[in-house]
Amino acid sequence: MYVKKQTHAYWHKIGKLANRGLQLIESTDRKPMVLDNKLQSVQTKPDIIQIAIAISIFAAFLYIIFSTFGIASLISVLFAGGLVFYQIMDWKSPKSIHRHSSNRLSTYTITMIAMPFVIATAIAYDGYVNWQSIAKGILVWGMTFSFWYSLLFVPLAIRSKHRESILPEPTIYPSMSILMPAYNEEKVIGRSIESLVHADYPDKEIIVIDDGSGDRTLEIANKYKPQIKILHKEHGGKASALNYGLVFARGEIIVIVDADTIIGNNALRMITKEFSRDEVVAVAGNVKIKNLVNLLTWCQALEYLTSIQIMRRGLDYFGAIGIVPGALGAFRRKALRQVGEYTNDTLVEDFDTTVKVLKSGFVIQGSNDAVAYTQVPQTLKNFCRQRKRWYRGNLQNVIKHRDVLTNPRFGFLHKITYPLMIIQMLVVPFTGFLVWAFAAINIMQGEGPFVLSLATFFIIIQYLLTALSVRVQGDDKKIIAYSIFALIGYKQIVDFLSIKAVLEEVFKRKASWTSAERVR
Numbered sequence: 001m002y003v004k005k006q007t008h009a010y011w012h013k014i015g016k017l018a019n020r021g022l023q024l025i026e027s028t029d030r031k032p033m034v035l036d037n038k039l040q041s042v043q044t045k046p047d048i049i050q051i052a053i054a055i056s057i058f059a060a061f062l063y064i065i066f067s068t069f070g071i072a073s074l075i076s077v078l079f080a081g082g083l084v085f086y087q088i089m090d091w092k093s094p095k096s097i098h099r100h101s102s103n104r105l106s107t108y109t110i111t112m113i114a115m116p117f118v119i120a121t122a123i124a125y126d127g128y129v130n131w132q133s134i135a136k137g138i139l140v141w142g143m144t145f146s147f148w149y150s151l152l153f154v155p156l157a158i159r160s161k162h163r164e165s166i167l168p169e170p171t172i173y174p175s176m177s178i179l180m181p182a183y184n185e186e187k188v189i190g191r192s193i194e195s196l197v198h199a200d201y202p203d204k205e206i207i208v209i210d211d212g213s214g215d216r217t218l219e220i221a222n223k224y225k226p227q228i229k230i231l232h233k234e235h236g237g238k239a240s241a242l243n244y245g246l247v248f249a250r251g252e253i254i255v256i257v258d259a260d261t262i263i264g265n266n267a268l269r270m271i272t273k274e275f276s277r278d279e280v281v282a283v284a285g286n287v288k289i290k291n292l293v294n295l296l297t298w299c300q301a302l303e304y305l306t307s308i309q310i311m312r313r314g315l316d317y318f319g320a321i322g323i324v325p326g327a328l329g330a331f332r333r334k335a336l337r338q339v340g341e342y343t344n345d346t347l348v349e350d351f352d353t354t355v356k357v358l359k360s361g362f363v364i365q366g367s368n369d370a371v372a373y374t375q376v377p378q379t380l381k382n383f384c385r386q387r388k389r390w391y392r393g394n395l396q397n398v399i400k401h402r403d404v405l406t407n408p409r410f411g412f413l414h415k416i417t418y419p420l421m422i423i424q425m426l427v428v429p430f431t432g433f434l435v436w437a438f439a440a441i442n443i444m445q446g447e448g449p450f451v452l453s454l455a456t457f458f459i460i461i462q463y464l465l466t467a468l469s470v471r472v473q474g475d476d477k478k479i480i481a482y483s484i485f486a487l488i489g490y491k492q493i494v495d496f497l498s499i500k501a502v503l504e505e506v507f508k509r510k511a512s513w514t515s516a517e518r519v520r
Contacts, residue, residue, distance in 0.1 A: 153314030177251030285328030319363035347393030391501035
């Protein structure tokens with residue numbers, strides 16, 4: 001009865017919201033072609049604005065280097081740029097991310113880890129020579145280091161966007177099982193189930209696994225029978241619930257959706273589009289934020305946008321995305337069987353399973369068009385609870401899979417994804433606070449105008465990066481206004497929580513599952 005009471009107008013509105021990004025992309029970037037035998041192709045014209053923004057980013061960065069610093073900086077930056085283009089030329093749509101090699105730390109991995117240090121240090125050295133100030137040199141070093149990987153991945157992100165845009169529509173839609181684990185989700189699970197029920201896909205089954213909830217989660221889920229299957233078990237954690245659901249799933253494709261997530265009407269079809277190549281065994285969905293109600297939620301939306309459109313798309317180019325998110329992610333059933341069940345020895349089971357799939361040599365892509373809307377914390381307290389689990393769990397997985405670092409046979413996981421994780425988790429947060437410390441020292445030494453000009457320059461870079469992400473995704477342009485918080489305010493909160501997680505892991509503090517309180 002509950003389902004029948006939902007009006008057609010209501011669902012039309014939800015579908016329109018969930019596919020807003022898709023409509024913007026299709027209306028500006030895509031032009032259908034005539035059917036070519038079995039597959040329908042799409043043709044895209046170069047996005048001049050997207051290319052112009054990317055050129056502006058690099059032009060601004062190179063200008064400050066060439067006009068302010070010296071030959072060491074120039075050589076370092078050109079070397080790094082050459083390395084990026086070498087990787088683009090070296091990539092040949094692999095059947096596997098594996099590369100057979102000896103069991104040792106590869107030269108390329110050492111280069112990937114050391115490169116931002118070398119470049120930033122070269123710039124700082126030139127700055128010190130020019131200014132005769134150690135404080136200025138270290139400040140420039142920290143700012144350059146914090147931005148380096150974002151700049152490195154810009155051309156790869158644009159190339160990845162093009163790759164996805166020319167994918168053909170599938171001619172056959174494989175059977176799909178959608179697993180939704182739920183524990184005390186009475187405030188949000190109703191709408192999440194409704195979005196799955198109304199999602200456009202020809203052969204799907206929806207399985208909700210109630211993990212021993214103590215609220216009305218099971219009662220609400222039961223209202224949607226027989227459109228969905230309901231499983232109930234004693235509370236054992238998310239990994240346990242997913243493993244239980246897999247026992248009953250019949251689909252060739254297994255889709256994981258969080259209980260607070262509303263998926264777009266076309267999200268399931270878009271995921272299947274990525275599976276058109278046999279070597280692709282997992283697809284990461286495009287997760288956006290649905291509760292944009294205050295400054296904190298907008299900052300999280302900014303973080304999601306830039307990390308997906310720049311960093312993740314760069315990894316997508318190599319088929320080595322590091323995390324298939326629990327909010328919306330899909331796997332071939334055979335891949336999950338091969339790597340084994342979900343485990344609860346870390347706090348982030350999605351990260352762990354993704355790395356296991358990559359270590360097995362499989363290719364993981366991302367779908368920009370498979371959109372899902374999730375709920376994020378609206379208060380600082382809940383935000384800290386969520387990130388405490390995320391950051392601690394990420395560190396647990398980096399330690400658990402540390403053999404990747406010394407095993408070149410893992411290919412792009414070894415060469416790019418894993419080094420990037422190490423830099424992002426262990427180095428960037430500390431560098432962020434180092435920047436603030438030396439900014440204060442420079443100000444106390446009477447160098448306030450220098451600090452202001454340097455900060456202004458990097459704020460401009462951040463705004464351009466956000467604008468590029470918005471252009472690639474077709475998102476709300478309002479988010480660009482919040483770009484400054486990626487450098488001032490929100491970034492310091494994130495860096496502090498990351499450092500706290502590192503220290504807790506070093507001192508073996510007990511790790512526990514913490515999550516944000518749901519909001520209706």
